[in-house]
Amino acid sequence: MFNLFAGSLLISLALASLSACSSDDEMAMPAPAMAPKAFATSDGDYEIAIEPDRGGYPPVTESGAPGIELAVEEPALNNRLSKSQSETSEVKSISQSGSASGDFGNADRVIIRSAEIDIEVQNITNALNTVGLIATSSGGWVVASDQTRTFAGSISIRVPVEYLDIVLAQIRDLSTKVRTSKITSQDLTEEFTDVSARAQTLRDTKLVLTGLFDQAESVEEALNIQKEITRVQSDLEALEARIKFISESEAYSLINVIMQAAPMSMTVDAGPDIAVGVINTGIPYESPGMGNRSIFRARFTPPEGIEDFIITWNFGDGSPEESTDRVAPITEDGELISASIVHYFSRDDDSPLIVTVKVRGSGDAGLVEGEDTQLVTVSRIPPIVVFAGTDQTVEASQNVELSGSFTLPESITDVKYIWDFGDGSPPEERDLVNAFSAGNVTTEHIFPHFRWNPYEVRLTVSGKSEIGEITGEATTYIYVQETVGVSSPDLNISSTIRSASRALQAVGVISVNILLWLAILSPAWIIGVLIVLFLRKRKR
Numbered sequence: 001m002f003n004l005f006a007g008s009l010l011i012s013l014a015l016a017s018l019s020a021c022s023s024d025d026e027m028a029m030p031a032p033a034m035a036p037k038a039f040a041t042s043d044g045d046y047e048i049a050i051e052p053d054r055g056g057y058p059p060v061t062e063s064g065a066p067g068i069e070l071a072v073e074e075p076a077l078n079n080r081l082s083k084s085q086s087e088t089s090e091v092k093s094i095s096q097s098g099s100a101s102g103d104f105g106n107a108d109r110v111i112i113r114s115a116e117i118d119i120e121v122q123n124i125t126n127a128l129n130t131v132g133l134i135a136t137s138s139g140g141w142v143v144a145s146d147q148t149r150t151f152a153g154s155i156s157i158r159v160p161v162e163y164l165d166i167v168l169a170q171i172r173d174l175s176t177k178v179r180t181s182k183i184t185s186q187d188l189t190e191e192f193t194d195v196s197a198r199a200q201t202l203r204d205t206k207l208v209l210t211g212l213f214d215q216a217e218s219v220e221e222a223l224n225i226q227k228e229i230t231r232v233q234s235d236l237e238a239l240e241a242r243i244k245f246i247s248e249s250e251a252y253s254l255i256n257v258i259m260q261a262a263p264m265s266m267t268v269d270a271g272p273d274i275a276v277g278v279i280n281t282g283i284p285y286e287s288p289g290m291g292n293r294s295i296f297r298a299r300f301t302p303p304e305g306i307e308d309f310i311i312t313w314n315f316g317d318g319s320p321e322e323s324t325d326r327v328a329p330i331t332e333d334g335e336l337i338s339a340s341i342v343h344y345f346s347r348d349d350d351s352p353l354i355v356t357v358k359v360r361g362s363g364d365a366g367l368v369e370g371e372d373t374q375l376v377t378v379s380r381i382p383p384i385v386v387f388a389g390t391d392q393t394v395e396a397s398q399n400v401e402l403s404g405s406f407t408l409p410e411s412i413t414d415v416k417y418i419w420d421f422g423d424g425s426p427p428e429e430r431d432l433v434n435a436f437s438a439g440n441v442t443t444e445h446i447f448p449h450f451r452w453n454p455y456e457v458r459l460t461v462s463g464k465s466e467i468g469e470i471t472g473e474a475t476t477y478i479y480v481q482e483t484v485g486v487s488s489p490d491l492n493i494s495s496t497i498r499s500a501s502r503a504l505q506a507v508g509v510i511s512v513n514i515l516l517w518l519a520i521l522s523p524a525w526i527i528g529v530l531i532v533l534f535l536r537k538r539k540r
Contacts, residue, residue, distance in 0.1 A: 110192040112249045113161055115168055115183045118258040119175035124153040127174055127259055131155050134170050138163045140252060151261035151366045158252040167255065176262045192246050199239040206232045263360070266370035269299040270357045273375040277470060278348050294345065298338045298357045298372070299330070305365025311338040312360075316353040316376070317345060351378040381465055382409040384472030388459040393479040396450045400478060403442045404459040408432075412463035412470070419443050422456040447480045454479045 121127040124147055132142045132155065140159035147153035159167045164183075172178055209229045216222035276294050298311055312323045326339035338359075345353070355374040361367070386406040394400050408415060415432035428443055447455060454477040462471040518525075 108189070109187065110189045110246060110250050112186045112188055113164055113183065114254045115164060116256045117168065117171060117181045118179040119171065120177040120179060120260050120262045121175055122262055124150065124259055124261055128153055128155050130174055131157060131171060131257055134167055135159055138167055143254070150364060151362060153259045155257045157255050159255065161251060161253045164253040171257060188246050195239050195242050199236060199243060202232050202236040202239065206236065261366045263367035263369040264303060266300055266302055266359065266368040268357060268359050268370035268372040270355065270372040270374040271297065275377040275379065275468070276345050277379050277381045277465060277468065278345060294343050296341045296343065296355065298359060299335060300359050300370060301333065301335045302361050302368055303365055306361040306363040306368055308363060309359060309361045312358045313341050314356045315343050316355055345376070345378045348378040348380045352376060353378060379466065381411065381470065384408065384412065384461050384463065384470060386459055386461050386472040386474040388457060388474040388476040391477045391479070393481065394447065395481050396483050397446060397448050399444055399446050401442060401444050402457060403440060404474070405440050406461045406472060411465055415461065415463040417441055417459060417461045420458040420460070421445050422458065423447055447478060450480050450482045
């Protein structure tokens with residue numbers, strides 16, 4: 001039995017060596033100068049000849065399906081499968097003007113072509129059905145189809161590789177817009193050759209093992225050979241499945257079609273044009289300007305059946321876009337307003353800027369889109385620089401004098417300044433009488449209560465400019481300590497009398513408590529006194 005298995009192993013190795021050599025010889029053939037084309041001969045066989053490439057378009061017949069129906073010639077799948085199953089490598093003859101010489105490198109390339117296309121269509125359901133009819137009429141089939149919502153869907157089809165370009169053209173004709181389109185080619189020649197050679201080796205090995213099985217002299221020997229045949233058969237089936245997949249993929253191209261309903265149009269109102277200011281801070285490490293806050297909101301009236309929205313703002317100044325999905329109704333007619341988007345313009349370069357808002361909605365009714373623009377004029381203006389004075393430390397109820405100052409650009413009018421003392425008392429607001437008083441503004445205030453934390457006093461100055469109101473502010477801190485000694489504001493007769501009566505009342509309460517404790521403990525101290533008197537009497 002050992003000699004039997006040794007012989008089997010030698011036969012297998014020999015067959016593998018022969019198959020590898022034949023594969024190497026076939027792969028070493030020179031590449032043809034032109035792409036080969038397959039033509040049917042009078043006896044029904046196929047012969048490979050060098051022909052100029054005509055673009056791969058098949059003959060077309062006129063018969064009934066929407067679009068055109070393609071007359072499918074004999075597919076290349078059976079030809080590819082038969083080549084992988086041949087027991088020996090065949091050398092193909094190439095006829096070109098009676099010459100046997102040429103470049104043969106591309107004659108047996110295994111190229112898998114696939115495509116992916118993303119389109120917009122008027123009706124998703126009709127488009128899916130039409131793409132399926134195009135696939136079947138070209139000799140292909142539908143791999144998978146999916147329609148998750150009324151405005152979106154996808155379909156995967158396989159069509160003969162020679163009809164790939166025509167089918168893609170038909171799909172483009174169905175669309176109102178081609179969003180993206182991609183065709184890819186994958187060369188699997190090396191893998192196909194390797195897998196085919198390994199499969200042929202396993203077929204030869206199986207044939208030898210079958211002969212050995214027929215010559216087995218014992219049950220044990222037959223079982224061992226059968227076990228080896230089963231293993232070889234399993235490996236062979238896996239390789240043949242891979243060969244079939246590659247052959248089908250080469251003969252039939254996969255096309256993935258992503259569909260989206262063409263959006264309906266919708267009117268969007270971004271609001272009136274605005275003017276904003278950029279205040280030069282004068283601080284080198286800050287941004288070139290500090291802009292006032294600008295608020296943006298969009299109004300629109302969507303069709304019925306649209307519930308989900310995305311509102312995207314592009315401010316035209318190079319900053320990132322900002323989006324929101326929050327909306328609120330403002331009229332009974334269904335008009336909506338988007339949530340506020342706050343933006344700060346930091347420079348006046350390229351002013352005026354074009355701000356664009358895009359609204360995209362979806363729902364059972366499909367898709368809607370709309371956009372609008374808004375002109376924003378950005379101007380650079382000088383700032384109002386405010387100084388609120390130095391920090392102070394005072395006693396409670398002491399009168400505090402506060403002194404501040406601020407700069408006033410010539411273009412600023414209607415100037416007001418506000419002192420906020422930070423202790424809960426009403427702010428003190430005043431109008432600036434003339435520009436000369438801007439250098440020094442004063443006020444007085446009393447902080448009646450001691451506090452560990454300082455009071456934050458804020459001086460805010462505001463005025464009107466060509467782009468609206470601008471403000472400037474500064475703060476100072478007042479530290480309030482407890483009052484030392486008696487000051488006239490603290491001298492209050494009624495409160496002093498109340499304090500004295502409370503003190504006398506406290507003394508009386510303490511005296512009464514002492515008497516009560518003496519009464520309660522009287523037996524103890526009386527006995528103690530008697531004991532002391534008794535002891536003194538005995539000593540005498």
